Amino acid sequence: MFFRSKQKKADEQMCLSVKQSCCDFFGHNVSEHVHVERVSDDAVNIRLGFVCDTEKSSLIAHLNEHFSAASQPDQSKANINKALSKAPLEFNVRYNVPIFDSKQPPVRNVKNIIAVSSGKGGVGKSATAVNLALALKAQGARVGILDADIYGPSIPLMLGTENASPMSPDNKHMMPIVAHGLVSNSIGYLVKNEHASIWRGPMASKALTQLVTETNWPLLDYLIVDMPPGTGDIQLTMAQQLPLTAAVVVTTPQDIALSDAQKGIAMFNKLQVPVLGLVENMSFFECPACHHQSHIFSSKGAQKLSAKYSLPILAEVPLAPLIREYADAGDSLFEQAPEHSLCAIYLRGAYLLSRQMASQLVISPLAQTSKIEVTQLN
Numbered sequence: 570m571f572f573r574s575k576q577k578k579a580d581e582q583m584c585l586s587v588k589q590s591c592c593d594f595f596g597h598n599v600s601e602h603v604h605v606e607r608v609s610d611d612a613v614n615i616r617l618g619f620v621c622d623t624e625k626s627s628l629i630a631h632l633n634e635h636f637s638a639a640s641q642p643d644q645s646k647a648n649i650n651k652a653l654s655k656a657p658l659e660f661n662v663r664y665n666v667p668i669f670d671s672k673q674p675p676v677r678n679v680k681n682i683i684a685v686s687s688g689k690g691g692v693g694k695s696a697t698a699v700n701l702a703l704a705l706k707a708q709g710a711r712v713g714i715l716d717a718d719i720y721g722p723s724i725p726l727m728l729g730t731e732n733a734s735p736m737s738p739d740n741k742h743m744m745p746i747v748a749h750g751l752v753s754n755s756i757g758y759l760v761k762n763e764h765a766s767i768w769r770g771p772m773a774s775k776a777l778t779q780l781v782t783e784t785n786w787p788l789l790d791y792l793i794v795d796m797p798p799g800t801g802d803i804q805l806t807m808a809q810q811l812p813l814t815a816a817v818v819v820t821t822p823q824d825i826a827l828s829d830a831q832k833g834i835a836m837f838n839k840l841q842v843p844v845l846g847l848v849e850n851m852s853f854f855e856c857p858a859c860h861h862q863s864h865i866f867s868s869k870g871a872q873k874l875s876a877k878y879s880l881p882i883l884a885e886v887p888l889a890p891l892i893r894e895y896a897d898a899g900d901s902l903f904e905q906a907p908e909h910s911l912c913a914i915y916l917r918g919a920y921l922l923s924r925q926m927a928s929q930l931v932i933s934p935l936a937q938t939s940k941i942e943v944t945q946l947n
């Protein structure tokens with residue numbers, strides 16, 4: 570009896586510290602989603618609102634965690650081990666990228682589809698989509714990119730795959746094009762730009778649906794979709810047809826871009842697609858000689874939007890000739906200049922993006938357990 574009550578107290582204590590540890594880990598209060606329950610003398614179930622598994626005497630918690638956390642496994646493991654230090658259990662963390670259910674049928678092999686969108690054209694949406702995809706890949710995720718900007722597909726140029734065309738071994742499905750470790754498909758691989766640009770709404774949406782569903786995607790943690798600019802009927806239909814997990818809105822700091830970005834946020838809100846955050850592109854220009862920063866397109870625009878909609882700013886990307894040069898050459902900034910400060914900006918953006926995804930997972934009723942295990946980084 571005495572032992573039981575002591576054990577109960579120890580369990581309560583352990584439960585509290587696991588919850589606290591999870592809150593620290595996720596960076597906000599998730600305690601009501603954390604369920605800790607002793608299932609036998611030597612096993613405890615921890616369910617982080619969505620996952621739980623026990624194996625023999627060691628406790629295996631499947632953390633549906635974002636990829637970037639896998640680059641700090643010791644940190645997270647240490648946190649949780651600390652919380653469990655009183656329990657005679659071994660604690661292992663396996664990393665799973667979370668999956669969301671969607672109202673639309675899922676795309677085979679694709680865990681999460683993230684739209685990169687902008688209310689206004691020419692703000693650097695495609696460049697942002699490519700660099701975020703490369704940054705997620707650099708952090709260990711399996712990433713694909715879908716060029717849904719069927720009126721101005723620029724992904725083939727930016728990936729250096731302009732002359733590629735997808736093979737179809739079974740005459741039904743296309744094999745995506747591989748470049749810089751990303752798989753991609755684009756209407757630009759299939760038809761000449763001038764042909765796609767005369768397509769009308771239904772034809773354009775049908776082409777997009779085919780591009781998504783008839784591509785033989787390998788197992789992907791993230792499929793980044795470069796949406797066409799704007800928030801008209803075409804964008805709305807496209808966003809409705811895709812089983813989107815979440816969206817990222819790209820803007821420049823100037824008022825005209827911001828007001829269009831708001832329309833983008835409103836569109837995703839209407840479709841109940843969570844917006845993970847904002848990317849402010851062409852935020853400033855830093856003079857290479859004196860390092861003075863000029864705010865060519867105004868300043869603090871994204872900050873205002875961020876405050877108004879409670880959205881994080883994932884990245885403030887400068888106006889930097891290198892971004893255009895690499896994009897035009899179809900080269901990867903991450904392969905050619907991995908130490909460059911621009912890479913750090915995109916890597917942080919990707920980190921925040923995937924972290925936001927993990928947070929959405931905790932609060933979203935659409936979240937489900939990922940069954941696919943992701944290899945932990947060394």
Ligand SMILES: Nc1ncnc2c1ncn2[C@@H]1O[C@H](COP(=O)(O)OP(=O)(O)OP(=O)(O)O)[C@@H](O)[C@H]1O
Pocket residue numbers: 687689690691692693694695696697718721723797798850851886887888889890891892893894896897
């Ligand atoms: N931060 C930046 N610094 C310098 N050049 C940039 C930056 N971002 C994008 N660019 C360049 O600006 C041009 C337009 O960018 P991009 O094609 O990504 O814009 P977009 O918003 O996708 O355009 P569209 O509306 O046509 O789809 C490209 O040449 C790109 O390389």
